[in-house]
Each structure stands twice: as C-alpha cells, then as structure tokens.
Amino acid sequence: xxxxxxxxxxxxxxxxxxxGERSSGILSWLVCVTSPGLxxxxxxxxxxxxxxxxxxxxxxxxxxCLHVLLTLLNPLLLFRARSEITGATSVAPGVYLSDRGELxxxxxxxxxxxxxHHAVTIGMSTMNQGTPSIGRNVWIxxxxxxxxxxxxxxxxxxxxxxxxxKSIPAGAVVKGNPGRIVEMGFDNSCLRTSLDFQVExxxxxxS
Amino acid sequence: MSVACWSAIRADAARYTRTPLxxxxxxxxxxxxxxxxxxxxxxxxxxxxxxxxxxxxxxxxPLWPLYWLAAAIMRRGxxxxxxxxxxxxxxxxxxxxxxxxxxxxxxxxQCSIGQxxxxxxxxxxxxxxxxxxxxxxxxxxxxxALVIEDGATIGAGARVVADVPAKTLVMGDPAxxxxxxxxxxxxLVL
Numbered sequence: 001x002x003x004x005x006x007x008x009x010x011x012x013x014x015x016x017x018x019x020g021e022r023s024s025g026i027l028s029w030l031v032c033v034t035s036p037g038l039x040x041x042x043x044x045x046x047x048x049x050x051x052x053x054x055x056x057x058x059x060x061x062x063x064x065c066l067h068v069l070l071t072l073l074n075p076l077l078l079f080r081a082r083s084e085i086t087g088a089t090s091v092a093p094g095v096y097l098s099d100r101g102e103l104x105x106x107x108x109x110x111x112x113x114x115x116x117h118h119a120v121t122i123g124m125s126t127m128n129q130g131t132p133s134i135g136r137n138v139w140i141x142x143x144x145x146x147x148x149x150x151x152x153x154x155x156x157x158x159x160x161x162x163x164x165x166k167s168i169p170a171g172a173v174v175k176g177n178p179g180r181i182v183e184m185g186f187d188n189s190c191l192r193t194s195l196d197f198q199v200e201x202x203x204x205x206x207s
Numbered sequence: 208m209s210v211a212c213w214s215a216i217r218a219d220a221a222r223y224t225r226t227p228l229x230x231x232x233x234x235x236x237x238x239x240x241x242x243x244x245x246x247x248x249x250x251x252x253x254x255x256x257x258x259x260x261x262x263x264x265x266x267x268x269p270l271w272p273l274y275w276l277a278a279a280i281m282r283r284g285x286x287x288x289x290x291x292x293x294x295x296x297x298x299x300x301x302x303x304x305x306x307x308x309x310x311x312x313x314x315x316x317q318c319s320i321g322q323x324x325x326x327x328x329x330x331x332x333x334x335x336x337x338x339x340x341x342x343x344x345x346x347x348x349x350x351x352a353l354v355i356e357d358g359a360t361i362g363a364g365a366r367v368v369a370d371v372p373a374k375t376l377v378m379g380d381p382a383x384x385x386x387x388x389x390x391x392x393x394x395l396v397l
Contacts (some may be wrong), residue, residue, distance in 0.1 A: 078241065079284055084303055102286060102305035104322050104345070119306060119323055121345045121363070126394050143323070145346050145364045163346070163364030163380075177364050177380035 003045045006093035010041050013094045017115070017195050037099040040081035043073060044091060051087040092136070107146075111136035111154070115192050121145045125165060135170065139191045157188045159201070173204070212254045218297035219246045222317070225396065241285055242301035248277045249289040256291055293326075296339060300395075303345070312349075315339030315357065319395055325350065338373070342394045360391040 014035055015028050032038055047070055054066045070087070078084070082101035089105060092112035097103060100118035107122045108131045119142050124131045130149020134140075138152050141160035146152070153170030164179035173183040183204075191200050213233075220236035220243050221228050236243045252274045258267035282288045286305040289295065293309040296316035301307065306323035311334035314326070318339065323346040328334035335353040337343075344363035349355070355371040362378030362385070371377055376389035 075241075078304065082284070082286055082305060102323070104303045104305065119346075121303075121322060123345075143346065147363060177366075178378070 001093055003049055006045060007038075007042055009093035010038060010095060013096055013113070014038055017096055017193070020194065035099050036081040036101060037097045040077060040083050040085065040097055040101075040103075041091065041095065043077045043081075044085050044087070044089070047073060047087040048090070098142075106131050108133040110134045111138065113137040113192065114140070116140045117142040117144075117160075119143045121147070123147050125149075137188065137192065139188045141197070155186075155188055157186055157191065159204075212250050215250055215297035216243070216247045218316075219243050219299055222298050222300040222319075241281075241287075241304060242299075245281050245285065245287040245289060245301060246295070246299050248274065248281055249291070249293075249295065252278060252291050293334075310334065313337060315341065317395065319343065321345030321347070321363065324348070328352065335367075340391070340395060342391045358391060360389050360394065 011028055011032050014037070015031050018031060019027060050066050050070055054063055057063045057066065083097070083103040085103065085105040089107050089110065091110045094112045095110055096115045098116060098118035102119040103116065104121045104123060106124060111134055113136055114134055117140060120140055122132055125148035132146045132148065132150045132152060134152045135154040135156065137155045140158045141162070143161045144158050145163045148165045150165065151167040153168055153172065155171050156168050157173045158164065159173065159175040161177065162174050162179045163177040164174055166179070168174055168181060171185045172181045173186045174180065175182045191197050217228060217231055217233050220233045221231040223240045223243055224231055224236050237247060255267045255270055255274055258264060286307060287301060288308045290310035292311045293314065295309070295314045296318070298317040299314065300319040302319065303322040307320065308325050308327060310327040312326045313336045315337060316339040318337065318341045320343045324343055325348045326335060327350060329351050333352045335349045335351065335355060337355045338357035338359070340358050341355055341361070343349070343361045344365065346363055347361045347365045347367065349361065349367045353367060353370055356373035358374045359371045360376040361367060361382070362376065364380065365378050365382040366380040367377065368381040374388055375384050376386040377383060378385050
C-alpha cells in the first residue's frame with residue numbers, strides 16, 4: 001500500500017473518531033490540516049519510506065541527501081506534534097496517534113485500528129534490547145508505559161496509567177503499575193469509536 | 208562564574224555526544240540536541256540570577272526577557288520545564304521530550320532523566336535532594352522532601368514515596384526496592 005493510500009485510511013479513522021459517522025469532504029480536509037497527530041503520522045510514513053530507500057540507495061551522495069532531509073524533518077515534527085517516533089516502526093494504515101502529543105514511540109510494529117492516547121511511552125528496556133509489538137485494534141489510554149521485548153495481543157485494552165513490561169494475550173484488559181490483567185475477553189470497540197472514553201471506562205469499572 | 212556555566216553546558220553536551228570532555232563539540236551538540244538547549248537555557252537563567260545579586264545587575268536586566276522567551280519556548284514547544292528554583296549539577300541528560308517538570312529540587316552531577324518525570328515539592332516547601340549518577344526513568348514522580356543517594360536507579364513509572372539508599376533500584380507505584388546493589392552505569396551511558 002502506498003503512503004498516500006495509508007494516509008487516506010488514517011484520515012478516515014481520525015474523522016470517524018472525532019465526528020462519528022457524519023462526514024463531508026470539507027470536514028475531512030479540515031481534520032487533515034489541523035490535526036497534529038495526523039501530521040505526525042504523515043511525517044513518520046515519509047521518514048519510514050526514506051529510511052527504507054536509504055538502505056537500497058546505492059549512490060553515497062543520494063544517501064547523504066536523504067539523511068540530511070530526515071534530520072531536517074525531525075525538528076518540524078517535534079514542534080508541531082511534540083512527539084517522537086522512530087523511523088524503524090512499521091505502522092499499519094488506519095491508526096490513531098493522539099493530537100495532544102507527548103508520545104515517545106519506539107515500537108516494532110503498530111497494528112491497524114489501534115488508538116494511542118497522549119503521554120504514552122513505548123520503548124525498549126535497557127536489559128534486553130527488544131521493543132514492543134502492538135497488535136491490531138489495541139486501545140492504549142493516556143500516561144501508559146510499555147517497554148521490553150513484548151507482544152500486545154489483538155484487541156487488548158490498556159487502562160490509563162498502566163506500566164507494562166510483560167506480554168499480554170488478545171482481548172485482555174490491563175491496569176496498574178506494574179500492569180496486571182483485570183479482565184479477559186473484553187470487546188474494546190466501544191472505546192475505539194470516539195475520543196471521549198469516560199463513560200466507557202465507568203462501565204468497565206462497574207462490570 | 209561565566210566559566211563555570213560554560214563548563215557545565217560542556218559536561219551536558221558530552222553526555223549526548225558520548226565523547227570525552229576535551230573532544231566534545233559543544234556548539235554542534237547545542238544545534239543538534241534539544242536537551243542540551245534546554246539545560247543551556249536553564250544555566251543561562253541561573254547565571255542571570257547570580258548576576259542580579261551583584262553590580263552586574265546592569266548587564267543582567269536587559270537579558271532577562273531573552274531568558275523568559277527561550278524558557279517559554281522550551282516549556283510550550285518541547286514540554287521541558289527546568290525551573291530556576293531547581294539546582295542541577297553538571298552533566299544532565301534528558302532522554303526525550305514532553306511533560307518534564309523540575310522545581311524546588313537538588314540534582315547532582317551526571318544524572319539522567321526521562322520524559323514525563325515530575326520532580327518537586329508537594330506544598331512549595333523543600334523538595335527532593337538527589338545525589339549524583341542517578342538514573343530516573345520515564346513517567347516517574349519524585350515529590351516531597353525525600354533523599355535519593357548517589358547511584359540510585361528509579362524505574363519507569365515509579366512514584367517515589369520514601370528515601371532511596373545508594374545503588375538501589377526502585378520500581379512500582381508506590382516505589383519498592385527491587386535490588387539493593389544495582390549497577391546503573393550501563394543505563395547512564397545509553
């Protein structure tokens with residue numbers, strides 16, 4: 001899938017999260033222009049493509065040019081989105097990265113349909129040099145930390161403020177510091193349809 | 208005094224470039240790493256503060272707006288807030304940007320801090336006293352009049368509520384000691 005198609009998919013996902021099923025051409029255009037998260041994703045996809053190109057590019061001059069371009073792109077990203085994401089991460093099309101920024105992402109992969117809220121850190125533990133791999137349709141609440149060589153299963157939910165360094169299976173709900181599984185087989189599609197998650201979290205607390 | 212300020216910035220830059228002090232290219236590091244810029248702005252503000260208590264106040268007065276502007280850009284643009292009420296030793300390493308707040312605290316030399324760390328006092332009183340060569344992980348909170356001794360390691364996401372002895376690894380919320388004799392030199396060079 002090309003970068004343009006992937007970004008189209010992202011924009012659609014953002015629009016659905018923000019405005020629900022109501023959608024129009026102008027609205028989606030507005031979302032694309034004003035959203036720092038989407039800007040972050042666009043820059044990341046460009047950087048990722050450049051990085052891949054840099055490895056295949058034979059001419060050293062061209063390689064150097066691409067490297068300079070990458071380093072020039074980075075401060076722009078820092079200022080607009082206030083987030084960092086490594087070019088090595090492979091992000092599937094249709095992912096939400098928070099508009100409120102303060103993300104530090106060094107994941108191996110992020111699956112399609114995942115929602116990552118603000119102030120989330122995904123990185124390596126310094127003991128073993130692996131990074132987390134995030135499955136499809138995962139919901140990560142604000143202020144979470146994930147580190148180490150771990151796998152987050154498909155459809156998992158990380159409640160706000162979780163610190164996780166162990167792999168979790170699909171459909172698990174994780175909470176606390178250190179993170180523990182509090183529920184299994186939870187369907188998080190209600191969380192992933194809007195950015196307002198207070199009501200859903202209340203319901204989860206009661207059950 | 209001005210020499211002390213510049214040597215501290217050089218010590219910061221050496222942490223980022225991972226080179227010996229005499230071979231560190233400080234200007235290049237200032238251009239390249241926002242962490243060095245953040246600490247340089249903080250040290251510039253500390254110098255102005257010292258000048259303001261001496262006859263050099265004539266020089267310091269017109270320079271204060273410059274500091275305010277630079278510090279505001281760091282705070283709003285990068286989310287790194289190093290208040291002048293903090294005392295930070297030379298060689299501070301800021302790993303990533305966002306949500307960093309240091310105020311009313313004492314930090315020793317050659318420390319590392321991660322993103323989203325909050326270090327300060329709870330009620331405007333005395334804050335934590337942190338020794339040198341301490342590694343403070345991401346999302347950790349060190350609030351209140353605590354003492355953290357040299358070579359301690361604060362794990363990611365820890366909320367420190369008690370004093371931490373030297374060379375101890377603490378983790379969790381509230382933070383508990385995991386290891387009594389933890390060597391954090393491999394973390395500090397990263």
